[in-house]
Amino acid sequence: MTAFELTVDKPVTLEMTGKFVAPSAEWIHLSRILQDYELIVMTRGVLYLAGDNQKFTVSKGEYLLLPPLTRQYGYKPSDCSFYWLHYQAADGSLAANGGLTMTNPPPPPGGQEDQVIHLPQYGTLRNLEKIIVMMKQLQDSVRSYNHTVLNNYMSTVILCELYNQTRTAGADPSRRTKQEQLYNDIVDYIKWSRSEHIKVSQIAAYFGYNEKYLSHMFTVISGISLKQYILQQKMELAKFLLTDTNQNVSEVSLQLGYKDCHNFMKSFKKIVGLTPTEFRNAYAKRLLFYE
Missing domain, CATH: 2.60.120.280 (Regulatory protein AraC)
Incomplete structure (x- = not known):
C-alpha cells in the first residue's frame, strides 16, 4: 500500500x-x-x-x-x-x-x-x-x-x-482478544444505530450478554460507561449535522432518535458545553466551492 x-x-x-x-x-x-x-x-x-x-x-x-x-x-x-x-x-x-x-x-x-x-x-x-x-x-x-x-x-x-x-484499520482480527472483538463490535453497532433510541439493555440483548457484564467490560476497555459512550456518539453525529447541513435543531433531534427536542438540547449542552444553535453559529463560516 x-x-x-x-x-x-x-x-x-x-x-x-x-x-x-x-x-x-x-x-x-x-x-x-x-x-x-x-x-x-x-x-x-x-x-x-x-x-x-x-x-x-x-x-x-x-x-x-x-x-x-x-x-x-x-x-x-x-x-x-x-x-x-x-x-x-x-x-x-x-x-x-x-x-x-x-x-x-x-x-x-x-x-x-x-x-x-x-x-x-x-x-x-x-x-x-x-x-x-x-x-x-x-x-x-x-x-x-x-x-x-x-x-x-x-x-x-x-x-x-x-x-x-x-493506523489500526488493517490489524489482524485474530490477534485481538475475545473481549476486544466484542468491544469493537459494540462500537460498530452504536455507530450504525445512532439515529435510533439505543439502550444498554438493547445492546446486551442483541449480543447475548448480561447487561451488567457488558457495561463493566466496556468501561474497563474504553474508560467510560457504555451509556455515556452512546451519548457521546450521538453528539458527534449532531455536531456533524449542525456544521455540514442546513437542518434545523428539531430535524437534527429527530434524526438522532429524540422524540423531545428539549431533551436533545439539554444533552447537547451537557456534552459539548454549547447549545446546538450556539455551536452552529460558532462555525457558520463555511467555505463552499462549485468549480
Missing part, C-alpha cells in the same frame, strides 16, 4: 481548504498537475478521480491523499460532495513510500517515533463526522482570523487525526 510519511515536529503549511459540492450529476473533476498535497474527505456520493495512471473510486466516509506533481483528473461523472485540504510540508518532511505495511511501519531513526506518522494514500475513516467538524473548524479559522500559524497547526492536527483513525 502506498503511504506518506509525515514528520510532525513542525506544522504543515496550509495552502487552501474548503467544501466542494458538484453542481450537477454530470460534473467531472478538472485535469491538472497538483502543486501541493491534497486531502479529499467524502461526505456524499462517489468521486471518480485518477492520480497519474491509478484510478480511484472514493465514496462517502472514505478519503484520498494525493502528493505534489500528481496528474489529477476525473475519469467519469461524479455526483458528490467533499471537503478538501491543500497543504505543503516542511523541507523533506513528507515522502511517498510504496509498499509500506501500515500495521507495523518502520521506526524512524533517532528514536523519534512520536514525531513521525504514516498516512495511507486511501482508506475508510472510523469517524467521518469528527474529521468533518475539525475541517469545518479550520475553515472557520481561515475566515475569522486568517492567522497563518494557527491554520497550519490546525491542518496538522487534522492529519494526525487521520493517522489515528487509520
Whole structure:
C-alpha cells in the first residue's frame, strides 16, 4: 500500500481548504498537475478521480491523499460532495513510500517515533463526522482570523487525526482478544444505530450478554460507561449535522432518535458545553466551492 510519511515536529503549511459540492450529476473533476498535497474527505456520493495512471473510486466516509506533481483528473461523472485540504510540508518532511505495511511501519531513526506518522494514500475513516467538524473548524479559522500559524497547526492536527483513525484499520482480527472483538463490535453497532433510541439493555440483548457484564467490560476497555459512550456518539453525529447541513435543531433531534427536542438540547449542552444553535453559529463560516 502506498503511504506518506509525515514528520510532525513542525506544522504543515496550509495552502487552501474548503467544501466542494458538484453542481450537477454530470460534473467531472478538472485535469491538472497538483502543486501541493491534497486531502479529499467524502461526505456524499462517489468521486471518480485518477492520480497519474491509478484510478480511484472514493465514496462517502472514505478519503484520498494525493502528493505534489500528481496528474489529477476525473475519469467519469461524479455526483458528490467533499471537503478538501491543500497543504505543503516542511523541507523533506513528507515522502511517498510504496509498499509500506501500515500495521507495523518502520521506526524512524533517532528514536523519534512520536514525531513521525504514516498516512495511507486511501482508506475508510472510523469517524467521518469528527474529521468533518475539525475541517469545518479550520475553515472557520481561515475566515475569522486568517492567522497563518494557527491554520497550519490546525491542518496538522487534522492529519494526525487521520493517522489515528487509520493506523489500526488493517490489524489482524485474530490477534485481538475475545473481549476486544466484542468491544469493537459494540462500537460498530452504536455507530450504525445512532439515529435510533439505543439502550444498554438493547445492546446486551442483541449480543447475548448480561447487561451488567457488558457495561463493566466496556468501561474497563474504553474508560467510560457504555451509556455515556452512546451519548457521546450521538453528539458527534449532531455536531456533524449542525456544521455540514442546513437542518434545523428539531430535524437534527429527530434524526438522532429524540422524540423531545428539549431533551436533545439539554444533552447537547451537557456534552459539548454549547447549545446546538450556539455551536452552529460558532462555525457558520463555511467555505463552499462549485468549480
